[in-house]
Structure formats: structure tokens, C-alpha cells
Amino acid sequence: MAKIKKYTKKDGSKAYMFNLYLGTDPVTGKQRRTTRRGFRTIAEAKTALSRLELEVMENGLPTSSRKIMTFEEVYKIWLEQYKPTVKESTLYTQTSVIKTHILPYFGSLRVDKIDTAYCQKQVNRIFNTTKNYNNVFNLIRRILDYAKSMKQIRVNPMDDVVIPKRKRENGSVEKVLNFYTKDQLRTFLKLLKENESYQMYVIFRVLAFTGMRKGELSALKWSDVDFENGTISINKTVAIGSNGKLHIQTPKTNKSIRTISIDDTTLNILRSWKNELKKELFKQGENINHGDRLIFISKHRLYMLRNINPFLKKIIQKYNLPPIKPHGFRHTHASLLFESGASIKEVQDRLGHENIKTTMDIYTHVTQSAREKTAEKFANYIGF
Missing domain, CATH: 1.10.443.10 (Intergrase catalytic core)
Structure with a gap:
């Protein structure tokens, strides 16, 4: 448990500080600590310490204490755990889909900057340009879910996206089966x-x-x-x-x-x-x-x-x-x-x-x- 210490500032006045162990960064594997200082009273220091401990307990490391990754960086880590779960042919197909339809639009963005509005825009684009659009949607969601499990984001912005459905003129969902009589x-x-x-x-x-x-x-x-x-x-x-x-x-x-x-x-x-x-x-x-x-x-x-x-x-x-x-x-x-x-x-x-x-x-x-x-x-x- 962190201890609150009194110290003397450069101007000779007294203040309080603490050094808190935050845990292990899931991305780097390194231990993280943070120091907070400048509290006028011990009560202020105790309040700040309690709030920080609660935040770490609920949300993981504070943003300022960890590196926020880009979508592509998360994807590369996700890919390593995905590889052993599928056949080689499936891996080839899915990575091709990601490189063609997802990374050009998501890859360079920090995952904490990707919001629902941006995801909705991309979902609409994919729906209008890609035949197997549901697979593309699912891959985006899975990679962002992985970012969430790594404590890179608190919520998955894909959760609130409205998924379009292709319809015929009479309003029924289109289902085409190609076959010969x-x-x-x-x-x-x-x-x-x-x-x-x-x-x-x-x-x-x-x-x-x-x-x-x-x-x-x-x-x-x-x-x-x-x-x-x-x-x-x-x-x-x-x-x-x-x-x-x-x-x-x-x-x-x-x-x-x-x-x-x-x-x-x-x-x-x-x-x-x-x-x-x-x-x-x-x-x-x-x-x-x-x-x-x-x-x-x-x-x-x-x-x-x-x-x-x-x-x-x-x-x-x-x-x-x-x-x-x-x-x-x-x-x-x-x-x-x-x-x-x-x-x-x-x-x-x-x-x-x-x-x-x-x-x-x-x-x-x-x-x-x-x-x-x-x-x-x-x-x-x-x-x-």
C-alpha cells in the first residue's frame, strides 16, 4: 500500500506526496508506478490516493501511465493469438481481408481515438463495397475487443454501430442461391x-x-x-x-x-x-x-x-x-x-x-x- 510522505518544497513550505504501484502493463510487461505530489494537506493526499486506486481497480492503468497503441499494433498482437486457432487457408483468407478492407482505414489510428461515429462510417462504406461485409464487420469488432481486453480502450465502439441489411424491393432480406434446374x-x-x-x-x-x-x-x-x-x-x-x-x-x-x-x-x-x-x-x-x-x-x-x-x-x-x-x-x-x-x-x-x-x-x-x-x-x- 502506498505511503503518504511529507516533504519540503523549494520555497521552504511543507507539502505531501505518495508513490503508488499501478501494476504490470499488459502491453510491455513492465511494472508501472506513479508519483503524485504537491498536496497541501494529508487529507488532500489521501483523497487523491483513494481515487487513483479506485480508477486503477476499475479501468486498469491510467492513460498517462501506458502507451496507447494504434489499431495496426493491436492487430499484430491479436494475430499471434489468432493463428493457432484456425487452419492455414482460413488465416490466409482473413489476413487478406484485413489488409485490403480494414487496415487502410483503421491501421494508423490510435484505438482510443476510434469512436462509434467513425466505425459507423466505415461499416456503411464496407456494406456498399464488399460482398462478404459481415465477415469484415466481425473482424473489426474482434480486434477492438482484443484492444479492450488489453485495457487499451474501455468500450468497443463497434458495439453501438447499426449493421445494415440488404433488402429486396418487397422488403425481405435478400438471399440468393445460385443453382441449375x-x-x-x-x-x-x-x-x-x-x-x-x-x-x-x-x-x-x-x-x-x-x-x-x-x-x-x-x-x-x-x-x-x-x-x-x-x-x-x-x-x-x-x-x-x-x-x-x-x-x-x-x-x-x-x-x-x-x-x-x-x-x-x-x-x-x-x-x-x-x-x-x-x-x-x-x-x-x-x-x-x-x-x-x-x-x-x-x-x-x-x-x-x-x-x-x-x-x-x-x-x-x-x-x-x-x-x-x-x-x-x-x-x-x-x-x-x-x-x-x-x-x-x-x-x-x-x-x-x-x-x-x-x-x-x-x-x-x-x-x-x-x-x-x-x-x-x-x-x-x-x-x-
Whole structure:
């Protein structure tokens, strides 16, 4: 406990002072002390000491006793504790988002100078310019929460920000699911089979008839396909590492590890592709027979979105097809499963959805489409 001492000032008058231990600075790890002097009476000194002790107890070190960091300095410390909690691909994605959308606007600011009004301005900007805006909002909030835990700020200015919601003209929140109908899928695959590379036809056939993610498909090896029992084991994915390069890692979630059945036609298409690949590799003096070889290959050994996305975009433009993204074939598979009578649980297990809400979003869309056709079905049945 701090002691109050009497001392003599330069003019010969008496005054009181104290030296108080404030604790360890969470940023520097150094012990902090403060000296206050110039009190005319011991009562004044006791009052000031009590107030300072209470402030330190409630709010941590006084501002004057610690270095207030910039947002970027807090981010760098936060990043070190965040790294071990996520996969390398997630780390790469999130740090890219922070460097692009957050640091240019927050990085140089002292965290105690960032207020709700400034955060609201940036939230509005991000909402109007960024597709995955909720993720950006969440990252800003998490970093400022970390600043709060370090006693750099007392409150998180993001707590009082109003988060916008994108709406349609009728006022409902916009939720877009990109997928093909059965007829659109048939047309798409027919065009690929008759006019494009056989490998790309097989890739999109497997995507549409298994519902797997493009990263999961890219990591498939021949040992994952059980031709005898008609199943595919999905237990890995291709992702972008922290160095920006592709690598194979464990799947997105534990639910993503699954073994699914495949129809006979798709199985035979895979057999045909294996024979085609065997001929091609034989010309190059390589052997396909060991199960460790990837099913879909490119010059860089890993066949992934860097090849699939541009190809799909080119095909859509070339044949004037309805717009769809590679992930849309996963939604297509789910949608057609529901239309064929599969249960919500069956679709969740087949697609490896960790959260049933994701499955329900697709189910809701499909059932809405079915409801819209109810009147038409009735009229066709009545016939007058």
C-alpha cells in the first residue's frame, strides 16, 4: 500500500506526496508506478490516493501511465493469438481481408481515438463495397475487443454501430442461391461432353452428382473411390496456404469428413476418365495404378478453383448459359435431392453441412418454388 510522505518544497513550505504501484502493463510487461505530489494537506493526499486506486481497480492503468497503441499494433498482437486457432487457408483468407478492407482505414489510428461515429462510417462504406461485409464487420469488432481486453480502450465502439441489411424491393432480406434446374444441368453437361475437354465434363458431373465442394474434389485420389461398392470417401481438401500456394489439408469441418454413395452412371464416367488418364500418362512414362495419384490433374498437380472458375465463366459466356458459380453445383445437387424426396437430414449428411441452417436455407428455397407451382398444377388437373 502506498505511503503518504511529507516533504519540503523549494520555497521552504511543507507539502505531501505518495508513490503508488499501478501494476504490470499488459502491453510491455513492465511494472508501472506513479508519483503524485504537491498536496497541501494529508487529507488532500489521501483523497487523491483513494481515487487513483479506485480508477486503477476499475479501468486498469491510467492513460498517462501506458502507451496507447494504434489499431495496426493491436492487430499484430491479436494475430499471434489468432493463428493457432484456425487452419492455414482460413488465416490466409482473413489476413487478406484485413489488409485490403480494414487496415487502410483503421491501421494508423490510435484505438482510443476510434469512436462509434467513425466505425459507423466505415461499416456503411464496407456494406456498399464488399460482398462478404459481415465477415469484415466481425473482424473489426474482434480486434477492438482484443484492444479492450488489453485495457487499451474501455468500450468497443463497434458495439453501438447499426449493421445494415440488404433488402429486396418487397422488403425481405435478400438471399440468393445460385443453382441449375434439372433441365439446365442436363443442357450444361451435354455441351461440355460434346464440345469441351473430357476432364472438365467429368469434373462438373461429379460436382453436380455428389454435391462436394470444389476443394474437396480437387484433393480426390483414386484410392478415395470404391468402384466395387460405389462410394467416394471425402476426407481432405485443397486450400490456399498462408504463403498463397495451394496445398492439401483436412476438410472444412468434422462433418465434412464423410463417405457418400455415387450413382452407376457417374461411377462409369469416372472409370472412363481413369482409362483416358492412363493412356495420357502412359505416353509420358507415368503410371496411374497407385492409389495416391490425384483424379484431376493440371500442370501444377493440384486442380482447383484457379482452373475451374475461369473455365466456367468462359463456358457461360460462350454458350450464353444462365450464370452460375462452381459452388452453385453444390446447391444444384442439394436442390435436386430435395425434389427427388430426400430428407433434410439425408441432405445435411451427404453435403457435410456442419450447421443444419445451411441445409434449411436450400430446403426453404426449393419448397417455395414448389408452392409457387401449386395453382398451376391444380389448373392443369381441373382442365377448365
